[in-house]
Amino acid sequence: MGVIAGLGLTDVGKVYGRTSFDLAGEAVQLAVRDAGLAMGDLDGLLINPGMAQPALDLTLARRLGLRDLRLLTQLTAFGASAGIMVAMAAQAVRSGAADVVACVFADTPRSQDSSGADAYRASSVLATGFRSAESAAGLLSTTHRYALAADRYMTTYGVNQDQLGAVAQSQRMWARMNPVAAMRDPLTLAEYHASRWVVEPLHLFDCCLVSNGAAAVVVTTAERARDLAQPAVHIRGWGQAHPAPPLRAGSTFGLTTGARPSGKAALAMAGLSPEEIEIREIYDCYTYTVLVTLEDYRFCKPGEAGVLAESGALAPGGALPTNTGGGQLSSFYLWGMTPLHEAVMQVRGQAGERQVERHDTAMVSGNGGILEHHSTLVLSSDAAA
Amino acid sequence: MSAGERRVAARRDVASTEWFDALGEGRVLIRRCPSGHLSRHDVLACDECGATELGWQAVEGRGTLVAVAVDHAGANPTRIAVVELAEGPWLLTRVEGPAPLHGAPVRVRIFDPDEGEPYPVVTGED
Numbered sequence: 001m002g003v004i005a006g007l008g009l010t011d012v013g014k015v016y017g018r019t020s021f022d023l024a025g026e027a028v029q030l031a032v033r034d035a036g037l038a039m040g041d042l043d044g045l046l047i048n049p050g051m052a053q054p055a056l057d058l059t060l061a062r063r064l065g066l067r068d069l070r071l072l073t074q075l076t077a078f079g080a081s082a083g084i085m086v087a088m089a090a091q092a093v094r095s096g097a098a099d100v101v102a103c104v105f106a107d108t109p110r111s112q113d114s115s116g117a118d119a120y121r122a123s124s125v126l127a128t129g130f131r132s133a134e135s136a137a138g139l140l141s142t143t144h145r146y147a148l149a150a151d152r153y154m155t156t157y158g159v160n161q162d163q164l165g166a167v168a169q170s171q172r173m174w175a176r177m178n179p180v181a182a183m184r185d186p187l188t189l190a191e192y193h194a195s196r197w198v199v200e201p202l203h204l205f206d207c208c209l210v211s212n213g214a215a216a217v218v219v220t221t222a223e224r225a226r227d228l229a230q231p232a233v234h235i236r237g238w239g240q241a242h243p244a245p246p247l248r249a250g251s252t253f254g255l256t257t258g259a260r261p262s263g264k265a266a267l268a269m270a271g272l273s274p275e276e277i278e279i280r281e282i283y284d285c286y287t288y289t290v291l292v293t294l295e296d297y298r299f300c301k302p303g304e305a306g307v308l309a310e311s312g313a314l315a316p317g318g319a320l321p322t323n324t325g326g327g328q329l330s331s332f333y334l335w336g337m338t339p340l341h342e343a344v345m346q347v348r349g350q351a352g353e354r355q356v357e358r359h360d361t362a363m364v365s366g367n368g369g370i371l372e373h374h375s376t377l378v379l380s381s382d383a384a385a
Numbered sequence: 386m387s388a389g390e391r392r393v394a395a396r397r398d399v400a401s402t403e404w405f406d407a408l409g410e411g412r413v414l415i416r417r418c419p420s421g422h423l424s425r426h427d428v429l430a431c432d433e434c435g436a437t438e439l440g441w442q443a444v445e446g447r448g449t450l451v452a453v454a455v456d457h458a459g460a461n462p463t464r465i466a467v468v469e470l471a472e473g474p475w476l477l478t479r480v481e482g483p484a485p486l487h488g489a490p491v492r493v494r495i496f497d498p499d500e501g502e503p504y505p506v507v508t509g510e511d
Contacts, residue, residue, distance in 0.1 A: 129398035130427035133405075133504035136395040137479040137496075138456060138463040147454035148467050148477070155452070155487050199465075200455035246432035247425055247475040253467070254452065 001384055002090030003225040004233040006035025006102075006218030007344045012332040013182045015212040016112055020049065020056040023214035024106035025064050031102060031216040036229030039064065042218075044071030044098030046089060048081040050107025050335065051119035060104070071098040078368025079283055080240060081105065082336025083375025087238035089219035099220060105337045106214030116210035117141075143207060143286075145370040147199035150288035152254035154201060156303070159291065161201060163306030165192040167287035168205045168329055170315035175326025177316070177354035182209055183330040206287040208328035215337035217344065222383055231348045236272070236361075237378035239265030244372055258374030259296035259365055266376035271384070272361060274298045279346050279362040280314075280322040281339035284329050290314075290322065293365050297376075321356045336366035336375065347379050394501025401427075403441065408503040413493055415474050417442040425474040432474075446493040447471040448507065450485060468493075468507050478506050485509040 008030030010023050024047070032039055045066060049056035057074050071092050077084050085103035092098045109116035121141040124131075139145060153159060168187060175181035187205065195204040225232045241258030245251045267273065274297060282297075284290045291305035299320055300308050308314065314322035325331045325342035332338060343362040345351045351359075360382060366375035397405040404426050407414045416424040417440045422433035430437050451467040464480040468491055476493070485491060491507040498504075 125393050128396040129401040130404065132393070133395045133401075133502070134477050135393050136498065136501060136504050137477070137506060138392075138465045139477055140393070140456070144454060144456065144465055145477075148452045148465065151454050152452035152467065197455070197457045200457065200462075202454075246428075247467075247477075248423075248432055249469055249473040249475075251475065253475075 001222065002093045002219045002235045003222050004086070004217050004235060004344055004379070005220050005225045005228045005230060006031040006037065007341065008034055008216040009180065009341055010214045012180060012211050012213030012334065014110060018108065018212070020052050020106040020108050020214070021060055021063060023108065023212070024056055024060055024104045024216070027106065027214035027216035028064060028102045028104050031218045034230060035218045037100060037218065039066065041100045042066055042102055043069055044089065044092055044101030045069055046071070046085040046101060046103045047074040048076055048085055048105040048335070049074060050105065050109065052108040056106050071101060077240070077373045077375065079285065079335050080366035080368040080373040080375040082340045083238065083364060083366040083377045084240055086217065086219060086235060086340065086377055087240070087375070090235045090238065093219060093221045099224065101219045102216055103219065104214060104216040105335055107334065108212040109210055110212045142370065143202060144199050146286050146288065147202045149254035149371060150201055150286065153288060153292055156255055157306070159303065159306035161193070162189065163310050164201070164206055164287040165189050166309040167290050167314065168192050170309060170312070171284065171323045171327045172330045173315050174324050174354055175330035177352070178325045178331055181326040181331040182211070183326065202286060202288070205329070208285045209333045211332040211334060213332060213334055215334050215341050217340065231381065233344050233347045234380045234383050235377060236380045236384055237266035237268070237270030238376065239263065239269070240375045242373050254371070256302065257292055257296055257367065257371045259293045259367065259376065262374040262376040263297040263363070263365070266363070266378045270378035270380070272378060277361050277363045278358040279324060279343065279356055280320060281343040281362060281364045282323055283336060283339055283365045283367040284323055284327040285367065287329065289367055293367065294322070297363060297365070316354065324351065324354055324356055339364045339366070340377070343379050347381050392498070394498065395504045397502055405502045407441070407443070408495055408505065411495060412443040413446065413495065413505045414441040415444055415470065415472060416440070423472045423474055444470050444472055444493060448476065448491050448493060450487055450489050450491055451475065453480065453484065453487065466507065476505060476507070478504070481506050481508045483509055
């Protein structure tokens with residue numbers, strides 16, 4: 001199995017005047033340096049562009065001066081991309097297709113004039129054909145569709161707004177200990193309820209940030225990682241799932257997601273059970289997504305994650321530390337690189353003030369589209385038994 | 386009209402021509418495969434059996450509310466919903482008028498805006 005040997009993160013958030021290419025290049029260089037490698041050691045590069053135009057593409061390799069790569073591609077599975085890139089890189093180093101593979105995501109949806117949310121409305125507003133009838137009727141963004149999923153989940157299981165708020169609060173508590181987090185002020189439940197509706201039942205504080213920035217990891221073999229600069233983070237298991245339930249009577253829309261099969265596959269490959277996972281880094285485009293993913297990963301039964309969040313289990317000092325850097329809600333939003341970055345920091349034991357005491361195993365989720373695309377990674381400080 | 390200035394227009398393309406034509410004639414169409422299974426209007430293959438030779442069938446115009454969300458951005462809130470048609474497929478659209486509760490019966494109507502193609506909406510049953 002492969003190892004994550006290097007980690008790079010640029011400035012994130014309100015970072016202006018820099019392109020995705022510029023940021024991606026810096027993230028790769030940071031990750032390579034972090035690993036104790038040189039750029040010339042890279043023989044593979046996987047690139048996941050975000051929403052900003054012009055989109056990041058393969059010419060990044062040339063700009064970085066990377067010559068004679070044996071693996072180079074640009075890919076997307078939206079929010080599931082990071083986990084899929086790492087799994088592809090792990091397969092590449094295992095097969096010998098490449099020895100040292102960088103995986104990078106960069107995006108610049110924000111500008112000084114725009115919060116960046118427009119980038120996530122474009123596909124609805126510019127739609128033609130069937131989809132445009134839904135946009136015209138009022139389904140104007142990704143958040144509108146997630147709000148419908150959240151409503152179905154909440155009404156089916158009796159999950160309430162306080163419980164969504166508890167997710168936002170738990171993650172803010174973690175973010176307060178993360179020097180790179182954008183939102184570091186305390187968050188009361190009253191402040192959560194007072195935040196404006198984006199699309200009810202989703203308040204502003206139920207929704208992720210929109211950030212500019214880039215993150216990269218370097219994947220190599222366990223043998224090679226042994227002599228490198230950082231503690232090895234072993235890629236013990238992975239899975240992806242794209243369930244696409246038909247939208248009709250009997251649909252599970254909103255109630256369960258591809259996290260269930262992808263999580264099961266990743267745990268099986270790792271030879272671990274949910275009880276053996278010490279840290280959860282869950283894709284949190286919305287508070288609701290955290291709840292449904294925890295259920296799909298079997299950390300609790302369907303419909304019970306709201307009660308779990310309210311109990312404080314996800315927060316610092318809780319039994320199930322989750323989104324320990326503040327996540328996409330309170331830290332920064334670089335798609336699946338947000339949970340992946342924090343998992344690597346924690347498993348290495350380099351998370352500083354917010355370091356979780358038991359940090360040998362972590363589960364990382366990715367979620368893309370409207371709960372349509374899922375990836376899971378199981379990471380560990382121990383090599384496979 | 387409730388969503389005000391944020392409203393965008395429905396625009397036909399080649400694949401949706403027959404569906405928008407039917408809306409112009411007062412009918413909301415869904416897909417029907419040779420075995421009689423019904424799927425949403427926008428699928429390329431039957432949800433049940435995967436058949437790709439799909440015809441059309443007009444819906445009776447009744448459904449129930451599966452999920453509701455509210456966009457508060459405009460001058461008046463816009464209620465959007467997942468509607469389960471009596472025939473089974475789901476319609477994602479706007480609820481016009483007073484909001485019925487989850488599970489409540491709704492009627493499918495056709496909304497004909499000043500700009501763009503007509504499209505289906507729902508109202509509470511009266």
